[in-house]
Amino acid sequence: MRRFNGWGDEDVEYPLKDTMKRMLRELVGEPVYTYTASKDQLLSKIDKTRIRSSVTCVTIRDIDRLYHARGQSLPDWISLRFGEVNTFPDGVAYPTDDQDLKELIDIAKDNKFCLIPYGGGTSVLGHINPISMDRPIITVSMEKMNRIVGINEQNRVAEFYAGISGPDIEKTLMSMGYTLGHFPQSFEFSTLGGWVATKSSGQQSFGYGRIDNMFMGAEVYTPKGMLKIPHVPDSAAGPDIKELVLGSEGRIGILSKISVRISKIPEKELFEAYFMPSWEVGFKVVKMLTQERYPLSLLRLSNPKETTAHLLMAGKEFIIGMLKKYLSLRGVTDQGSLLVVGYSGKSKVVNRTQREVRSLIKRFKGVPTYTLIGKAWQKNRFKAPYLRNSLWEEGYAVDTLETCVPWDKVGSTIRDIEESLESALIDEDERVYAFSHLSHFYITGPSIYTTYIYRIARDFGTTLNRWKKLKHAASKAIIRNKGTISHHHGVGLDHKEYLEAEKGEIGIGILKDMISSFDPYNIMNPGKLV
Ligand SMILES: Cc1cc2nc3c(=O)[nH]c(=O)nc-3n(C[C@H](O)[C@H](O)[C@H](O)COP(=O)(O)OP(=O)(O)OC[C@H]3O[C@@H](n4cnc5c(N)ncnc54)[C@H](O)[C@@H]3O)c2cc1C
Incomplete structure (x- = not known):
């Protein structure tokens, strides 16, 4: 049974390690309340x-x-x-x-x-x-519209009803030798319809692309009638109607069936972690791996604060102590940055790429942990959200936000977001702990993902107001740095007021007109997006 007021299955717990509790007390303060x-x-x-x-x-x-x-x-x-x-x-x-x-x-x-x-x-x-x-x-x-409609192996396209969840998609495709390759951290519960409607991006977007790249066609029930977008591999017949459906957030109609591009299950897949001596060096390496188009499936670079948080979350004090000693002998200090690399594909390609990446990382004085941490990452890749339950029960609220900027703006944007968050509650004498990673990469820049933690107050109003101040401070920082208000979470209610800064007045007008031409009655999810 799913929790009605938190993340995930009621039977699954992910308790906070003592090391993490100590760190939160030190950096954020003693918890005051939990209700x-x-x-x-x-x-x-x-x-x-x-x-x-x-x-x-x-x-x-x-x-x-x-x-x-x-x-x-x-x-x-x-x-x-x-x-x-x-x-x-x-x-x-x-x-x-x-x-x-x-x-x-x-x-x-x-x-x-x-x-x-x-x-x-x-x-x-x-x-x-x-x-x-x-x-x-x-x-x-859409939970009952949750099955495969058909698969065309020759064209590598499968059609599903939109309510199918991540695990059910993969179970169905795997039994036929295929994968969609879309693994958002919410994989356990999110659905194909939700992914398309929010323009989602999965952990292995480096190899498989984001949902936009997989989305091939759809049937959408709109108040104007049924919109059918047939699958063609690509088209130059004017603007692409698929783009109106991607990110439509339930405003233009209900996605019934969706066609997606599928891939063969990779012959070999593995994830490795490396400790880079500093954020700057890690940044140089991920930029190189991206711009030189290494055939990887995943890249993720944590900044030093997130690297520390990961080690504390693992909680195995003895092993972490040994690892830290080993890293410091190899020149990686507290300023080290954790880099996770995923390889998926033909064995020959994976082996060659792995050799090349290892030698590149060695040149930059990175320290490999091979599959030791990579395997742990893979095992827990969908489990981390359960920590939100444990954090709340310990007295802390946690939230995340994301943006996308060109490479030359990454450093200043992360600094601005984290500093804005960390100073947003100074008037209440409250501390906030913020840390970031880069996780989706394009030739021209990556997406930034920031997590922040603060103390729950004794009452609803103060706790919510703290979130409002934090959200506003971070959103302003994103806008100052000309980032997008969202790289993959979408707009919904909480990003609506910041959308015009990105789309401009004309852009917002076009979106409104587009919505009302599908839905002149204003019955579809009113109040969201614009
Ligand atoms: C712990 C956690 C981790 C997450 N990790 C990621 C991540 O890694 N990557 C990422 O991209 N996002 C992530 N998200 C955000 C979220 O999972 C995505 O936005 C996801 O795409 C939502 O899918 P859903 O099926 O749950 O949609 P819902 O939350 O149910 O709906 C989202 C929007 O889509 C619309 N919608 C849903 N189904 C349809 C349909 N059939 N037709 C028309 N409109 C529809 C809804 O009206 C709504 O506007 C995460 C969220 C959580 C809580």
Whole structure:
């Protein structure tokens, strides 16, 4: 059973190691408070529904309404944990086929209901939250539209219903010798429809590309009718309609079927970690690996603060102590940067690339740990989000943000984001711990991903207000440095006010016009994106 107020399966725990607890006490302060409202407390806040239970495939059960009321953003967590959720969908629809989708859209049009398409509910920006409005809201859970439609091995294209989750996609494709290769950290619960609607990027984007590169075609039920985008390998027939669907965040319709490019399961795949003597050297190496187009599947460079946090999270004091001694003998100090490299492909190519990367890294005085840390990284690659539960229970709130800038702006942007976060709560005498890594790479620049941790206050308002100050400070820093407000999380509610800085007035106008031409009734996920 999934947690209704946190990350993941209720039976899975990822406790904080003592080393990490000590570090947080030192850097952020002694925890002052932690509170978790019960499910019953939240259920008691649900208003009477404004719809009848007889609407196609819709349930008005309170428990369904609660489970679909919020996603995974930090403000969502704060509201759920303090029992301060004040808007719920009036009902939750569970369509099983295209006919249900069509009927739902017709009913919404006729009755002025609003529809919120819902994949796995892993949005971190308020995408699926009902906003307060005088019209009834139905959340459309795609969980029953979750299977493969077909596969064309010759064309290397598979078609799925949009509600299929990451593990189910991979299980299905693996049984036929293929992989999609899309592994966001939310893989366990997020869905193909959600990935397309938010322009998601997976951990192995270096090799497989982001979802944009895999997205080949779709059927979308819009209030204007069904939009069908057939698969062609590429096209110069004017602007690409696929681009209107990517990142549409549920505003133009409901994605029913999606075609994606698939790849053969790699003959060999492995992940290795290296400690680079400094951030600057690590930066030079990842830039080189990217611009010289090494055939890797993953690259990830942590800054020294994140490297330290990773070692403390591992918690194995003796082994870490030995590792640190070894690293310092090899010239890697506390300023070292952890570099994770993934290789996937034909054995011959993987072996050759691995040799070349190792010798490059050796030239830059990096220290290999071979697959020791790489294997641990692989084992825990989808488990880290469970730490959010343990951090909250310990008294700390954690959030992440991401942007993308050209190579020549990376250093200054990271500095500005981290310093803005670390000074955002000075007026309250509160400390914030922020650290970053680079994780998706392009010839012209990488994406920056920053994590920050602060203390939960005694009350809802102060805890939420701290998040608002932090989010605003970091977003301003991103805009100052001309980064994008999001590289892969999207816009939703929380990035909306910063979007115009990136798109400009004309750009925002075009987006609004595009949405209203698909949805002149304003029934699709109103209030999100623009
Ligand atoms: C712990 C954690 C780790 C994460 N890691 C990553 C990461 O590595 N990379 C990354 O890109 N993101 C990541 N995310 C963000 C999130 O997982 C992605 O945005 C994901 O794509 C959302 O998918 P979902 O199925 O959960 O969609 P939801 O959260 O349910 O919905 C997101 C948006 O998509 C729309 N939508 C969903 N399904 C459909 C559909 N069928 N038709 C039309 N619109 C639809 C919704 O209306 C909403 O606007 C992470 C989130 C968490 C909590």
